[in-house]
Amino acid sequence: MPRLCIPLVLTLVVALIAPAPLPAQSAGSDMPTEITERLWRDPGPEQDGPGAPRLMVVYPAAAGGPYDGEAMRYAGRVDPEDATVTLNGDELQVYPGGVFTGLRRFGDAESETWTFRAAAGGKTTTVSRSLRIRRPAPPPAHWPLQFASWPHSPSGLFVLPEGEELEIKLFASPGHSAEYRIGEAGAWRAMTPAEPHPRLGGVYTASLTPPLLDDAGPRTVHFRLSGSHEGRSDRIERASALRVAARPDGVRYAGRVTNYLANYLKHSDPENWDRYGQLVKGTPFPVTEVRGDRCKADFGRGETGWLELEHVKIDWEPFAGPAPRLDETRVVVTSDSLTLAWPDAAQPVLYVFDDRSHAGPEHEVRLSLPGADESMRCDPPDSLPGGPVDSLQFRPAEGAAAPAFLISLTRPLWGYSMLAGASDEADQPGLRFVLRTRPRLPAATAAKPLAGARIMLDAGHGGDDLGAIGPSGLVEADLNLVQAAWVQTYLEELGAEVEQTRRSHATVDLDERALAAHRWDPDLFVSLHHNSVGFTSDPLADSGPIVFYHYDHARPVAETVGEALTSAIAPDRSPRVNSAVFRVARNVLLAPSILIETGYVCNPHDEAALRRTESIKQSARAIAEGIRAALTEPAD
CATH class of the missing domain: 2.60.40.10 (Immunoglobulins)
Structure with missing residues (x-):
């Protein structure tokens, strides 16, 4: 089939919408709308006599x-x-x-x-x-010989390029001789004593060169400590939680995504959890490194990233390809979306998405396809009227550069995702990339400004997971559910269609919540929570609302909702809007996903308000108002 780029352009008429006042209070859902204070009833308080x-x-x-x-x-x-x-x-x-x-x-x-x-x-x-009370374990003494409670660093699986060294540390009794070996039959090699650690005791270091990976797979590292004290000698040995191997030059191993919620990470730093993009289940990719809990996908085209090992399978066989062919690119435009579809794609493809749409007035984004065959070609249409795209350019693979689409939007990005199937029809073959801007709401009126909008609410925790518990016995999971019911009421009166991930005191897995969003395809995902400090922190240390987001395209919504909520319930404070890596925030991409913490149930002042239905309704009304503003008021 010839390599084509076929434009299918749809346009819609958009009505101008004036902001509407908030509706009167009412409760119109099948969910609980009042707090029951169930812990005060069961098991209830104790009482020493009438x-x-x-x-x-x-x-x-x-x-x-x-x-x-x-x-x-x-x-x-x-x-x-x-x-x-x-x-x-x-x-x-x-x-x-x-x-x-x-x-x-x-x-x-x-x-x-x-x-x-x-x-x-x-x-x-x-x-x-x-x-x-669990006291910190003292560091190992000089004698008897002992490994520390955290005996070595790093741990996990490491498969490095051939010849690259790995710095390792052993924590054990100080003042002795330490050695390591690779595998059951490897030669013991000396480690160098270093400055003792205040909590882990003696420190011994070495630069380990992993052996080439063979049929036996990665090898376990063993540690040995030998020493003497007052005429007595001893030796202790242990297998570690560190496995190592080296990748031969020119070899790339075959990896495949096993969970479609797998996130593409920007960095190998284990402390960095920034994610961008999600990969379709079954996406093949070449593995060139493994470090701890993540592996590196590298097609040698200047686009690299890391995936968490829990979401991939590595066969330790050479990555043979061929790269997926994306011969025919269909371009579909609506009033608020752009779809690039490949109906003949036989398997998913690794992609990298760079969102620059919130960094300046140009609203530019870039879709790179390092997993696609380098012969990919596309001739985009000269104009795409009626939609959110100002220009669409395709750059073929050249040298180290992967094939890529450069897209200039007329307004900021609202969401994106790579999806299996060339269309929404069930069991369709192929692949498609969907990019969205803020939805147009042509059915909206002054009385129903959110008519046509689809909002998914997520009442956090539930079932056996009670969440935080306030000093009165107020259960966060119950509070979240009541607040979600009232937010739904006000959103529906504004004209929105609302779906809930949880309508009862049931357990709903975090990934199932994100899957529900993928199935229902909302315009906005809002997770409702209430905060607390840790068990070892002052419960009065913090108070008030915070709104979280993960991806940049969700930040404007988080800011708008955060401002509306804070103005309503904490007018003397500035809105707090922070980036975070909450699972539901990072696993919903096609629409902005935000997580709201309305207040601190551990704080007696916040909790006193949260125990009152009128206060819950006030916060719910403010959240609904923030959502209305985010979906209807002019974007900056």
């Missing part, structure tokens, strides 16, 4: 621990609210609503008892908690 105060201790939990760190957060609730509450004799502050919370330091022992006592009207109720 007329005694009712006392519930949320933290420390009755069956919790062991606890790390130097301090522990406590929290609970008492009735009546004017009761006096003490912890091991120290009076605690009781906040409105009868809640108490704070941070208390541990003593020096490895276990201790915290006794909470509530007193009112001459009667008392006592609740005790037995705590086990």
